[in-house]
Amino acid sequence: MTAEAPMTLMQRLSHVLKFILWEFGPLIILLVLSRAFGLKVAIAGTIAFILIDGARRYWRRLPVTRIYLLSSGLALVFGTIDLLAQAPFMLKYEAVITNVVTGGAFLLGARGEKPMIQEIAEQRGEAFPVRPDVTHFFRLFTLAWAAYFFVKAAAYLWIGEIMPLGEALALRSIIGSVSLGLMIAISFTQGRRLFFLCRWLGLLPIVMEAPAHPDPLPVGEREGPDAAAAGG
Numbered sequence: 001m002t003a004e005a006p007m008t009l010m011q012r013l014s015h016v017l018k019f020i021l022w023e024f025g026p027l028i029i030l031l032v033l034s035r036a037f038g039l040k041v042a043i044a045g046t047i048a049f050i051l052i053d054g055a056r057r058y059w060r061r062l063p064v065t066r067i068y069l070l071s072s073g074l075a076l077v078f079g080t081i082d083l084l085a086q087a088p089f090m091l092k093y094e095a096v097i098t099n100v101v102t103g104g105a106f107l108l109g110a111r112g113e114k115p116m117i118q119e120i121a122e123q124r125g126e127a128f129p130v131r132p133d134v135t136h137f138f139r140l141f142t143l144a145w146a147a148y149f150f151v152k153a154a155a156y157l158w159i160g161e162i163m164p165l166g167e168a169l170a171l172r173s174i175i176g177s178v179s180l181g182l183m184i185a186i187s188f189t190q191g192r193r194l195f196f197l198c199r200w201l202g203l204l205p206i207v208m209e210a211p212a213h214p215d216p217l218p219v220g221e222r223e224g225p226d227a228a229a230a231g232g
Contacts, residue, residue: 019123023071025071026046026049026072027078029045030046030075030078039079043083050072065123066119067119067120074105078098093157095172096156099153099156103146106149109142110146114135115135115141116142117141117142118134118138121191131207134195137194140198156175159172160172
């Protein structure tokens with residue numbers, strides 16, 4: 001058996017783009033339609049997209065991943081919160097609530113046979129060996145994302161308490177955009193380094209090397225721990 005040729009940069013970008021468009025489609029629809037036609041149209045369009053895409057996945061036997069369920073749920077939650085956000089109280093605490101909800105979703109996503117971040121990586125076309133250290137790494141990575149949203153919620157709450165509403169909203173927008181961009185960049189480009197860092201720090205279970213075997217091993221096993229890169 002010969003190993004598959006590595007994906008080119010354009011193929012990797014295509015996988016990432018398709019993954020973002022389909023898995024985060026409800027959130028994208030909500031954002032685009034709310035900017036163009038208003039919130040009520042955006043919520044109706046988001047619900048229609050979820051129903052149509054759900055039917056497409058059922059008809060084509062496509063998996064319904066946890067990240068898709070998360071994005072669909074968050075789109076509906078965000079839309080509902082935005083409808084109520086005309087009051088100053090909701091404007092002040094809207095971002096706090098949404099970040100707590102998102103952090104809770106990632107916290108729950110760390111459970112199960114495959115942590116949520118591993119599902120995301122595999123949806124991008126990556127393949128990883130079935131090993132306890134790899135699974136544990138992705139579980140830690142998912143918990144790191146949960147911690148990020150909880151810390152951001154606490155920061156937003158603190159900013160809202162000490163600053164006027166207008167200044168708080170502006171600062172929250174800057175902090176949210178920059179920090180989220182950094183988290184995404186780290187997740188997509190530094191996974192390999194983070195895996196080896198976690199292993200060096202003793203955060204991952206020790207996996208004994210397989211004994212020598214005269215027959216060629218499957219590609220996934222032959223690659224060894226290098227295949228456990230989460231996004232590098």
